[in-house]
Amino acid sequence: xxxxxxxxxxxYLEKVSSKVYSAQSPNYQLQAIRRCFSLLPGLARAKAExxxxxxxxxxSKVKKSYEQVWAAGGVPDTLITVQYKNKIYEVSALEExxxxxxxxxxxxxxxxxSKILEVGSGNGLMTLSLQKALxxxxxxxxxxxxxxxxxSYQNLTSAKSFHSxxxxxxxxxxxxxxxxxxxxxxxxxxxxxxxxxxxFTYTVLALEQMNPIxxxxxxxxxxxxxxxxxxxxxxxxxxxxxxxxxYIQSRSxxxxxxxxxxxxxxxxxxxxxxxxxxxxRGYGLIKARPQRS
Numbered sequence: 001x002x003x004x005x006x007x008x009x010x011x012y013l014e015k016v017s018s019k020v021y022s023a024q025s026p027n028y029q030l031q032a033i034r035r036c037f038s039l040l041p042g043l044a045r046a047k048a049e050x051x052x053x054x055x056x057x058x059x060s061k062v063k064k065s066y067e068q069v070w071a072a073g074g075v076p077d078t079l080i081t082v083q084y085k086n087k088i089y090e091v092s093a094l095e096e097x098x099x100x101x102x103x104x105x106x107x108x109x110x111x112x113x114s115k116i117l118e119v120g121s122g123n124g125l126m127t128l129s130l131q132k133a134l135x136x137x138x139x140x141x142x143x144x145x146x147x148x149x150x151x152s153y154q155n156l157t158s159a160k161s162f163h164s165x166x167x168x169x170x171x172x173x174x175x176x177x178x179x180x181x182x183x184x185x186x187x188x189x190x191x192x193x194x195x196x197x198x199x200f201t202y203t204v205l206a207l208e209q210m211n212p213i214x215x216x217x218x219x220x221x222x223x224x225x226x227x228x229x230x231x232x233x234x235x236x237x238x239x240x241x242x243x244x245x246x247y248i249q250s251r252s253x254x255x256x257x258x259x260x261x262x263x264x265x266x267x268x269x270x271x272x273x274x275x276x277x278x279x280x281r282g283y284g285l286i287k288a289r290p291q292r293s
Contacts, residue, residue, distance in 0.1 A: 001105065001106070001109070003106050004099070004102045004103050004106050006085075009084065009099065009275075009276060010084065010085070010087070012099070013082065013084060013087075013089045013091065013095075013276060014089070016089075016091050016092075016095050017089040017090055017091050018079070018090045018091070019088075019089070019090040020087060020088070020089055020090075021087070021088050022086060022087060022088070023083060023086050023087060023088050024086065028088060035243055035247075035280065036242060036243050036246055039243075039246040039247055039250045040246070040250075042250030042251070045250075046249060046250050046251065046252050055211075055212045055252065057209055057210065057211050057212055057252045057253075058212055059144070059187060059189070059210075059212070059213060062144070062209050062210075063144050063145055066122075066144065066145045066147075066148060067145045067146065067147050067148075068147075069147075070122070070123055070145055070147035070148040070150070070151045071147045073151075074122075074123050074151065075093070076093075077092050077093050077094045078092070078093050079091070079092060079093075080092070080093050080096065080278055081278065081279045082095075082096060082276045082277060082278060082279065083276070083277060083278075083279045083282070084274075084275075084276035084277075085274075088279065089276070096276065096277075096278070097125070097126070099275065099276055100126065100204050100232060100275070101126060101129050101130065101133075103232070103275065103285065104126070104130055104202060104204075104230070104232075105130060105133050105134065107230060108130065108134055108137060108200065109133075109134060111137070111199075111200070113136045113137060114137050114138075114199035114200055114227075115137070115138050115140065115197065115198050115199050115200075116130070116137050116138070116139050116140065116198065116199065116200045116201070116202070117139075117140045117141070117142065117193070117198040117200070117201045117202070117224065117225075118139065118140070118141045118142070118201075118202055118203070118204070119142055119188050119191070119201060119202070119203045119206055119217070119221060120142070120143065120144070120188060120203055120204070120206025120207075120209070120210075121141025121142060121143045121148070121152065121183065122143060122148050122152075122206075123148055123151040123152055123155060124141055124143070124148075124149075124151065124152025124153075124155050124156070124181060124183055125155060126204060127139040127140070127141045127152075127181040127183075128152075128155055128156060128181055131179070131180065131181045135179070138179055138181075138182070139181040139182075140181065140182050140183070140184065140193075140198065141181060141182070141183045141184070142183075142184050142185075142186050142188065142191055142192065142193070143183060143184075143185060143186075144185070144186070144187055144188070145185070146185060148185075149183050149184075149185045152181075152183045153183065156180055156181070187213075188206070188210060188213070188216075188217040188220060188221075189210075189213045189216035189217050189220060190216075190220065191220045191221070191223070191224050193224045194224070195223050195224060196223075196224065196225070196226045197224055197226075198224050198225055198226060199225075199226050199227050200225065200226075200227055200228055200229070200230070201221050201224065201225040201228075201229045201230070202229065202230040202231070202232070203221075203230075203231050203232065203233060204232045204233075205232065205233065205234070205283060206233075207231065207233045207254050208233060208234050208248075208253040208254040208281075208283075209253070210254070211252060211253065211254050211255060211256075214254070214256060214260070215264060218260075218261060218264040218265075218266070219264055219265070221290075222264065222265045222266060222290040222291075225290050227289070228269070228287060228288070228289050229266065229287075229288050229289075229290065230285060230286070230287055230288075231258075231261075231285070231286040231288065232275065232283060232284070232285055233254060233283055233284075233286065234248065234253060234254055234277075234281050234282060234283040235254065235256060235257055235258045235272070235283075235284070235286065236255065236256065236257045236258075237257055237258050237272050237284070238272070238274060238277070238282035238283050238284045239281065239282050243279075243280060244280060244281060244282055247280040247281055248281065253281070258272055258286045261286065261288050265290060265291050266288035266289065266290055266291065267288060267289045267290075267291055268286060268287070268288050269287045269288060269289055270287055272284045272285065272286055273285040
């Protein structure tokens with residue numbers, strides 16, 4: 001399997017995109033300005049909600065919303081606009097998930113047999129795809145919603161996976177029979193797992209929905225992780241433009257810098273790595289090791 005280097009990611013995006021153009025083009029810059037103005041009503045609404053009502057990302061509200069999403073079968077695959085470096089690509093939303101899976105597969109492939117946890121596993125397709133690609137590991141998912149867990153086990157029986165679509169070559173172990181991912185329903189702020197029971201932990205655009213409980217979640221991830229945690233999240237480090245900051249604030253998404261992990265007992269390993277992201281919300285990879293007292 002080829003590594004997801006910057007050059008390989010660019011080539012893949014060019015291959016699967018219906019359109020490719022520069023982020024500096026006048027038309028795109030005009031779109032960005034229009035997007036800023038379109039976000040202002042949402043920003044005002046989010047501010048009002050946070051001042052006079054419960055936080056829009058309160059756990060109970062997020063749970064109710066995603067119960068409905070997974071009951072309806074999940075988020076439909078639509079055409080999205082992705083930015084990577086200085087280029088804009090039009091791709092299906094599924095391609096973004098494939099790239100996330102590609103990156104995580106490359107991370108965990110060299111590791112010895114491990115227990116690996118996804119916090120906020122949704123409908124379980126990521127854990128299922130990683131399990132099929134890396135059968136010597138055992139993957140776990142903790143999901144807040146009952147319908148998400150139900151959908152995860154339904155996906156196990158139908159063996160849905162999007163991993164093989166982008167894989168250039170099969171590894172010897174990819175087609176062997178494997179164990180199945182295990183799913184648990186529970187809050188990320190109170191993970192239903194023993195301390196240091198997981199060798200590795202990762203999140204994929206899950207913390208963005210957990211701004212009010214961010215501290216509790218990171219402390220819980222630190223508690224259950226034995227070796228390393230990987231965060232594919234929209235930290236402020238990846239969202240410095242006016243458009244992206246307005247979008248995140250209008251949705252009450254994660255508003256933390258990656259350095260917040262240091263304050264909560266993690267050592268950040270290496271520099272943050274930018275990944276292809278929707279033009280209005282950037283995210284990247286943060287690798288961190290839990291520090292023990």
